[in-house]
Each structure stands twice: as structure tokens, then as C-alpha cells.
Amino acid sequence: MPDIRALIVDDEPLARxxxxxxxxxxxxxxxxGECGNAREALEALETLVPDLVFLDVxxxxxxGFELIERFGPQRMPAVVxxxxxxxxxxxxxxxxAVDYLLKPISPKRFxxxxxxxxxxxxxxxxxxxxxxxxxxxxTEREERPTERAVGSSKARIVLHRPDGVVVLxxxxxxxxxxxxxxxxxxxxxxxxxxxxxxASLAARFEGAGLFRVHRSAMVNVSRVQSLATxxxxxxxxxxxxGTKIPISRRRRQQLVERLRGDAP
Numbered sequence: 001m002p003d004i005r006a007l008i009v010d011d012e013p014l015a016r017x018x019x020x021x022x023x024x025x026x027x028x029x030x031x032x033g034e035c036g037n038a039r040e041a042l043e044a045l046e047t048l049v050p051d052l053v054f055l056d057v058x059x060x061x062x063x064g065f066e067l068i069e070r071f072g073p074q075r076m077p078a079v080v081x082x083x084x085x086x087x088x089x090x091x092x093x094x095x096x097a098v099d100y101l102l103k104p105i106s107p108k109r110f111x112x113x114x115x116x117x118x119x120x121x122x123x124x125x126x127x128x129x130x131x132x133x134x135x136x137x138x139t140e141r142e143e144r145p146t147e148r149a150v151g152s153s154k155a156r157i158v159l160h161r162p163d164g165v166v167v168l169x170x171x172x173x174x175x176x177x178x179x180x181x182x183x184x185x186x187x188x189x190x191x192x193x194x195x196x197x198x199a200s201l202a203a204r205f206e207g208a209g210l211f212r213v214h215r216s217a218m219v220n221v222s223r224v225q226s227l228a229t230x231x232x233x234x235x236x237x238x239x240x241x242g243t244k245i246p247i248s249r250r251r252r253q254q255l256v257e258r259l260r261g262d263a264p
Contacts, residue, residue: 003030004121007050009041009067010082011059015103019054019082022110029114038062042071046159049182049193050077052098052117057083075195078120080113155208157185157201159192166192170208174223175245176201178216189241211258213237213247221258 006029010016016034023029032048035041037059045053053076057064064083068076084103098120099113157173159166168187177184178198185192185201194201202212212218225240227247235252236244247255 003028004052004117005030005032005048005050006052006054007031007033007035007041007044007048007077008054009035009038009044009059009064010054010056011036012056015056015082018105022105022107026114028118038067038070041067045071045076046193049195051121052078052080054080054082057081078117080117155205157192157194157196159194168192170205170210170220171222173205173210173220174239174241175217175219175243176205176210186243211251211255213245213251213255215248217245219245221255224255224259227252227256 006023008016008019008031010019013036016036020031020034023031029052032050033044035044038061041053041055044050055064055067059067062070064081068079078098081097081100082103082105083101098116101109101113155170157168159168168185172187174186174188176186176198182193182195183198183201185194198212198216198218202210202218205218206212209220209222210218211221219237219239223239223241224237226238228236228238228244230236230244230246235247235249237247237255238244
């Protein structure tokens, strides 16, 4: 199993240091970031895409529960709450926390929490493998031209950012790259990570101006500048900003038809 990427969120530096020290003996857990407030945590969740968050319940201005509400419960990785008070235990499990640790944390309880996390991550990885298989089958189906009607109201992505909410419509997106069971959405020179598979995004955006050119990428057809060939002979396309993206040989001809206006 790959390393579990952990993010520590606590407004107390000593508490963050204590958690990092407790995690040090566990070779399968790697701390990828520390945050002292909710603003930093929201940004880290977007950019670092951790598998696990150790989250303090009570922080100044924005607490742990409100942070989850702002980011979106369905988008959160595994969460282990850490707090000095047990008043929040029931609410923690209401938001599907993996575990709830009371300060001071005993070594036994900490190890039990990590075991629970490992079980959750294993289940998530199994789900990710299933999703990748579904993506592969979806790609094969997409190789055969089909009519796809996509409601304009669904052809958008809503992102919760530290500075507010970002709504990306189909016309805003330059291209999307698969990133395991997540996707990196490139729009206007910025990169946004979303916890959604490329197959799911393709179902929403194909027919709304975006086209899947490879099992790991889809592009906004209006952003395509040219088609080219890489040094190894493989086909690729070039976007207006110079980005080069591989394209499958079978999808290349379909893209040419799209660019000519011969296909829907």
C-alpha cells in the first residue's frame, strides 16, 4: 500500500509537533503539511490532496466542523479529530470521522486510530481500482461515436476555496488531466484539484465543448491550436498556451472531425 499522505491541522504549534512525533515511527504515514488555521487548511486540502487529516475541533475563527462544511463533507479525505473536549464526539461521527482522539492522547489510542485509517484507505484504494477499470471501459465506449446530451446546468464544477467559491463552466476550462481517482482541472492559467474521476467529468462535459482525447485527458476543443507528432512518433495536440497533450490514435481522427465541424 502506498504511503498515507497526512495533513495536520491545529492552531497550537506544540500540538502539531506532538502529532508529527507520534507519526514518525509509522513508516507508512508521511506528513505532507501542517496548518495553523482553517484558511491554510482549505488551501492545503486543494493543493496537497492528503489521504488523512488530523483536525483540531476548536480553532480560532473557524473550527474543525465549519472547515469541513466549507470544503464539502463529500470531498474530505479520512478525518481524525483531535481535541481536549469530549463534548463533540457524537457530532464527529455524524460527519463520518474515522476516529476521535482526546488530548492527552495515549499511545494505544493513537495506534488504534491509525489502524482504522489504514482500513479506510485500503477500502478507498480498492474503490479507486474499480473506478480506473470503469474509466477504461468508459474510454472504450467513447471510442465509438455516440450522441450525448448534456444539460448546460450540469456542465460546471463548483470548488470551495479559502477565499470563497469558484464556479467553472465548460467554457472556462482549458483541459483536464486524470490524477488517480482525482482530476486536475486547468483553467485560465490556474490548476484546481477535484475529487472526481475523469470518467465522471467526461460524462458531464462531453457535448458541452470538451472532448476526451486520451484515457488520462480531455480538452476544450476551442483551445486546440494544432496537432503534432512527438519525438517518439506518438500523436499529440498543442493548446493555444503551448501545452502539449498526448492524444490516442483512434481519438485523433474524431478530434479532427470536431475541429472541422463535421461531428457534433
